Amino acid sequence: MIELCTDTIVKEFRNRKIEIQFKELEIAKADILPFLNKAEFNSYCIKGCPNHNEKWTCPPNCPDFEIYAQPFSKIKLFLFFSATKQFHFLSEENRSLESYNFIKEELQYFLREQEGTEGKMIAANSCEICSPCALNKGKKCYFPGKIRYNLVAFGFNVGKIMTDLFQHELKWAKENKIPEYVSSVGAILK
Numbered sequence: 001m002i003e004l005c006t007d008t009i010v011k012e013f014r015n016r017k018i019e020i021q022f023k024e025l026e027i028a029k030a031d032i033l034p035f036l037n038k039a040e041f042n043s044y045c046i047k048g049c050p051n052h053n054e055k056w057t058c059p060p061n062c063p064d065f066e067i068y069a070q071p072f073s074k075i076k077l078f079l080f081f082s083a084t085k086q087f088h089f090l091s092e093e094n095r096s097l098e099s100y101n102f103i104k105e106e107l108q109y110f111l112r113e114q115e116g117t118e119g120k121m122i123a124a125n126s127c128e129i130c131s132p133c134a135l136n137k138g139k140k141c142y143f144p145g146k147i148r149y150n151l152v153a154f155g156f157n158v159g160k161i162m163t164d165l166f167q168h169e170l171k172w173a174k175e176n177k178i179p180e181y182v183s184s185v186g187a188i189l190k
Contacts, residue, residue: 004166013102018086020106023166026076026190029069035164036065038155045152056134056141057127057149065154072119072189079166080107080124081183096173100182111186123150124186151185158185 005024010017042059045051051058069075080103087099107124115121127133127147134142141147151158159170162185171179 011102011106013087014089016086016089018082018102020080020082020103022081023079023168024076025165026074027165029073029075029189032075032077032156032161033066035157035161036155037157038064041152041155041157051126054133054136055126057123057147058153059155061135062149062153062155065156068149068154069189074190075122076114076118076188076190077161077165077185078107078111078114078187079162079168079183079185080104080110081168081181083181084178092178096178096182100173100184103182104184107184107186111188114188118188119190120188121148122154122187122189123148124184125150126153151187161185 007022009020009022011020012018045059049058053060055061082099082103084095084099087095087102090098104124111121111124129143129146134140151161162168162170162183166185168183170183171181173179
């Protein structure tokens with residue numbers, strides 16, 4: 001049985017207190033592999049992501065997860081989510097994206113803190129250390145020791161990870177409809 005830990009943290013965004021719910025769970029690395037489908041999920045990157053082949057951390061430049069994670073036996077997953085009604089002070093047209101970016105960045109910061117003592121981070125988003133990425137200049141990564149990939153770049157079905165492991169439904173923003181909450185997932189290989 002998977003033991004799921006839950007908690008709430010409070011962070012500040014534009015001088016307002018925002019509650020972030022989080023869940024974490026640790027599983028054997030082998031237990032995350034059924035959620036991996038590199039061909040399918042990298043095809044979505046090709047069709048719709050502006051970072052595809054624009055960053056060293058994005059497909060097709062992302063290594064194979066099983067090779068990358070070989071030194072590790074466990075993976076600790078973290079889910080951050082927050083109700084969008086807390087962001088009522090943002091315009092409706094920007095609320096979904098800005099609240100999502102806030103949650104994602106808070107998770108990213110949290111993962112960086114955990115990595116030092118826990119293992120190796122799997123980021124909540126694509127690398128943003130250099131802008132533009134050295135790849136766009138035809139060069140190797142300037143900071144190869146800091147390079148971190150995310151679950152989607154490896155080819156994981158993050159929506160299924162949320163529903164099956166966290167019992168949490170991924171909500172999508174739709175035209176003229178703000179989702180009830182925004183969510184982001186990252187991990188630490190241990």
